[in-house]
Amino acid sequence: MTSAQVVTEERVLAALSNIIDPDLHRDVVSLGFIKDLTIVDGQVSFNFELTTPACPVKDRFLQQAETLVGAIPGVSAVRCTMTSNVRSVGAAQRTSVQLPGVRNVIAVGAGKGGVGKSTCAVGLAVALQMTGARVGLLDADIHGPNVPLMMGLTTAPNQEGDRIIPGLSHGVKVMSAGYFVQENLPLIWRGPMVGKMIQELLSGVEWGELDYLVVDLPPGTGDAPLTLAQAIPLSGAVIVTQPPDVSLMDATKALAMFQKLEVPILGIVENMSYFLCPCCGERTEIFSHGGGRAAAERLKVPFLGEIPINARIREGGDTGTPIVVGAPETVESEAFRAFARATAARVSVLQSMRAADAAKGPKQFIKFFDN
Numbered sequence: 001m002t003s004a005q006v007v008t009e010e011r012v013l014a015a016l017s018n019i020i021d022p023d024l025h026r027d028v029v030s031l032g033f034i035k036d037l038t039i040v041d042g043q044v045s046f047n048f049e050l051t052t053p054a055c056p057v058k059d060r061f062l063q064q065a066e067t068l069v070g071a072i073p074g075v076s077a078v079r080c081t082m083t084s085n086v087r088s089v090g091a092a093q094r095t096s097v098q099l100p101g102v103r104n105v106i107a108v109g110a111g112k113g114g115v116g117k118s119t120c121a122v123g124l125a126v127a128l129q130m131t132g133a134r135v136g137l138l139d140a141d142i143h144g145p146n147v148p149l150m151m152g153l154t155t156a157p158n159q160e161g162d163r164i165i166p167g168l169s170h171g172v173k174v175m176s177a178g179y180f181v182q183e184n185l186p187l188i189w190r191g192p193m194v195g196k197m198i199q200e201l202l203s204g205v206e207w208g209e210l211d212y213l214v215v216d217l218p219p220g221t222g223d224a225p226l227t228l229a230q231a232i233p234l235s236g237a238v239i240v241t242q243p244p245d246v247s248l249m250d251a252t253k254a255l256a257m258f259q260k261l262e263v264p265i266l267g268i269v270e271n272m273s274y275f276l277c278p279c280c281g282e283r284t285e286i287f288s289h290g291g292g293r294a295a296a297e298r299l300k301v302p303f304l305g306e307i308p309i310n311a312r313i314r315e316g317g318d319t320g321t322p323i324v325v326g327a328p329e330t331v332e333s334e335a336f337r338a339f340a341r342a343t344a345a346r347v348s349v350l351q352s353m354r355a356a357d358a359a360k361g362p363k364q365f366i367k368f369f370d371n
C-alpha cells in the first residue's frame, strides 16, 4: 500500500464533509453527525447520527456517505450505520409547568373547527412514531376531545400513586383532557382555569422520555386555544388549513395568535387538499387547489404538505386505526408521512438556530424564519 492509499480519519472526514444538510445548510461533519469512526485495514465504519429518525434525506445521506468514502483510495469496505438523536428545542414561552423528559412539544392548531386538525395531529404522531421516534399525543381540545377514539383507546388512563399513566396505542402515548372533563365541567374550562388545569394534568402525566409530544389544541383563536397555547411549554406550532380562501383567512388568524405568543410557526399543512379516484387514480381538485402553499409563501412560513380527502382517512379516524397504520401503502398514508418528515425537519432547523443563538451569547437573538 502506498502512502497515498493509507486511509486516515482526516481523509474520511474530508470526504464526508462534502455532504451538505439541505435544511441546516451545513456539512454533516461540522454539524457533528459523524460518530464512532474506526478504520481497520481499509475497512471504514462510522455512525451517521441524524437529528431525527424522520429525516427526509436519510436514504440520500446513506448513499452519499457510502459512495464518497468508498471512493477514497485504499478503502475496501464502508459500514455506515444510520442512527438518530432528537435534540431539544426547548419551550418558546416561560410556563410554570416543565416536562423534563419531553424534548419537543409540537402544537397543532387551526383558525377554525372541522378542518381536520385532530386527524392531522393523529397522523403526525403515528407517522413520527413509525420512523422510530418516541412520541406522545396530548388531546388538549377541551371542547371536543376525540383523539383517544381516533387512536382506538376506549378506557381511561391508569393511575399509579399520584402519576397518571398515558394510554398506549399504535406505539404512541396518549392523554386527553377529555378524561378529566366531567359532564357539567366544560363551563369551568374557561379563562385562567383552563391553563391551570391543563398544567396540573400535564405535570401529573408519566410521559417518560419523548422525542416529540404532539398537542391537539382547541380550534380557533379564542379564549381556550389562547390560554392553552400559553400554558403548555410549546416548541413550535403547525397550522392546519383547508383549501377555500375563507379557511386560509382563519389560518392567518391562528398564525397571528402563535406569533403574538412568540411560538415559532413550523409551517402550514393543507388538509382535504385534493381527491384521488380510487378506481382510476385521477386527481380532482375539489376546491381551488394550491392555496395552502401560496398562503405559506405569502406568510413566509414553510409549507409542510398536502393531505388528500379520502373516505379511508375518515374511516381510519372512526375505527381507531389511523390510515398510516391501517393502509400504509396508500398515497394518503405517504402524504401523512411526508408531512411528518417535513415537520420533524423544521424542528431540527429550529433547534439548530436556537443552538447558534445560544453560542452567540444571551444578548444575541436570531429570528426564526421571517415571522
Ligand SMILES: Nc1ncnc2c1ncn2[C@@H]1O[C@H](COP(=O)(O)OP(=O)(O)OP(=O)(O)O)[C@@H](O)[C@H]1O
Binding pocket: 110, 112, 113, 114, 115, 116, 117, 118, 119, 120, 141, 144, 219, 271, 272, 273, 307, 308, 309, 310, 311, 312, 313, 314, 315, 317, 318
Ligand atoms: N383528509 C381527510 N379526508 C377525509 N376525511 C377527513 C380528512 N380529514 C379529516 N376528515 C374527517 O373530517 C372530520 C373532521 O376532522 P377532525 O375531527 O380531524 O377535524 P378537527 O379540525 O379536529 O375538528 P374539530 O374542530 O371538531 O376538533 C372527521 O370526520 C374526519 O375523519
Ligand SMILES: [Mg+2]
Binding pocket: 117, 118, 119, 141, 144, 146
Ligand atoms: Mg378535533
